[in-house]
Amino acid sequence: MRNQTTENQDAGETWSIGNLKIIGKVILAPMEGYTDQPFRQLCGSYGSSTLHVSEFINAIDIIHGHPYIVKNRVRHADNESPMAFQIFDNDPARIVKAAHQLLQYEPDLIDINMGCSVKKVSNRGAGAGLLRTPQKIATVFTQLVKNLPVPVTGKIRLGWDETSRNYLEIARIIEDCGGAALAVHGRTRDQGYSGRADWDAIAEIKQTIQIPVIGNGDLTTLAEAKKMQAYAKCDAVMIGRAAIGNPWLFAGISKMELLTDELLSIIQIHLNTMVDFYGETIAVVQFRKHAVSYLSHFHLTSDERRRLLTTTTHHGFIQALVDLRLPQRI
């Protein structure tokens, strides 16, 4: 396999959040259901930033000691450093309590989710719903910064809707209350994923606050990542959806350059690490969505898809993959 990071000339750039040193300015954005330890490790091997962020974790589940938190969400490898655990909730007291409970799993940072647009999260005032209650955000950051031994960061959208784009107010609050960095997805909650991310708003935030700003939204290549960084003068950027089924993106490699054998070998590495992490039964099911993305450029028949996506064993999956007899070029 090719040398994975050589094509990403900027993978070695350093910057910092508080006194945490970070290598690389192109960060894998947290994505629930995708960016578990195996996928973060894979993206890391292609040169994504050494700053890793967990999938979001519900404060209520943390407080109740839900088993998936220990089995999955807070597990991270030694080389995932700094490692941020991300919390979401609408209740400041619960967020603070949950953050304290998470300290036992040794995060380097605690990150607060103020960007999730999913209705069942945001409509109860959590995720992007918190943007409607700036006072709660002030309470969360003040309490956490005062009491936690690690830096506290936030990830926001631009506001709830077009009539309430309060990102500058929120950014100032987070900085004034001691937040150590801010990631910004350049859309409102109402936009979901429609329209284009607003780079001007990210630039405005960068001009307004002194703490590091991480720009995010719609980036699909390293070249675009560089463009956003130059345009908004942000300290780093995050890439989310474009990395799914495409982890070599962080090395500046396009899927179309890969030989099918290389693609198949990466698929197997990813599946193997998921089997080690989750055990076979869960891994094979969880891997299906990754497989669909990895193979999106091939026109599989419905029979081929069914065979691949209904197999329940590791061996069965690999056999189904081989049986596809994919052409050597994507």
Ligand SMILES: Cc1cc2nc3c(=O)[nH]c(=O)nc-3n(C[C@H](O)[C@H](O)[C@H](O)COP(=O)(O)O)c2cc1C
């Ligand atoms: C399936 C999915 C799950 C996500 N889960 C999270 C999450 O757990 N925490 C978070 O801060 N953002 C989450 N996001 C938002 C991404 O981090 C990112 O802000 C958004 O996708 C925009 O970036 P992109 O255009 O590069 O994908 C999620 C996005 C997707 C598509």
